[in-house]
Amino acid sequence: MRVAAAATLGMLGATAPAKAVTLGEPAPRLAPHVVMVVERQGFCSAAVVAPDVVLTAAHCVAGKEIRVMIRDAANAPVLLAPLGVAVHPQYDKGGAQARRRSIDLALVRLPAPLPSGFLPATLGENGRPAAGESWTVAGYGLGEEGDPRTGGQFRAAALPVIEPYGPSTILVWLRSSTPGRGACTGDSGGPIFAPDGSLGAITAWAEGAGKARCGALTQGVLVAPQRAWIGKTLAGWGR
Structure with a gap:
């Protein structure tokens, strides 16, 4: 499943229980690199790559009216309309x-x-992650599948790289040995950090075990092979 929509804008103002069942644990060190992308039917996560630019999954924004959500000093939500x-x-x-x-x-x-308080992440250069490496999935998605009250809190989890179809120059797959640990609804577009702390990939898809839809396999689009497109776009925006 894709892991984009989960909560309405009304839910985003609520305080969510910090169960962190599906994704992981609070990670204040990584939080400055991540924001939320919201639309009428749900939300995604996104990685900060320039002071005024974020990188997310295309399925989170293509053909949609979106806002980037941050919180002000009083922890109140602020919705930013994109320029492009x-x-x-x-x-x-x-x-x-x-x-x-x-x-x-x-x-x-x-x-x-x-x-x-927000900081651009360093774009990764590792275009061929090796099986067994520990990469860190991060985002604002659900902490417990099916419970929208657990969304909207930032969490991260270190997961090992696997190669179910062999090594890829486009995608990275992650699977934890702990059942239920991985990306879930709302984590699409969020960062996957490489072992060196750089932005290695962007979460695009996840699946669960049995009837679950989250927490078994997490898939991300590798950033390094797309750096030319990212750089060209930023240059076109004067960045």
Whole structure:
């Protein structure tokens, strides 16, 4: 399943229990690199890549009216209307379901730089992660599958890389030995950090075991092979 929509804007203002069942634990060190992307039916996560630009999954923003959500000093939600959205030219809307090649990435330009508490992540250079490496999935998605009250809190979890179809220059797959640990609804577009702390991938898809839809397999689009597109887009925006 894709892990995009889960909560309405009304839910985002609520305080969610910190169960952290599905994704992981609070990670204040990584939080400055991540924001939320919200639309009428749900929300995603996104990685900060420039003072006024975030990188997310294309399926979170393509054809949608979105806002980037941050919280002010009083912890009140602030919704920012984007100045522009650039979807990767090789994004295929139906690609995941049809198992076609799709680069599920998009850049979102904000109307002004984010507050000083946010920091751009360093773009990764590792285009071929090795099986067994520990990469860290992060986002604002559900802490407990099916319970929207557990969304909206930032969490992260270190997961080992696997190669179910062999090594890939487009995707990375992660699977934990702990049942239920992995990306879930609302984590699409969030960062997956490489072992060196750089932004290694963007979460695009997840599946669960049995009847579950989250917490078994997490898939991300690798950033390193797309750095030329990211750089060209940022340059076009004067960054």
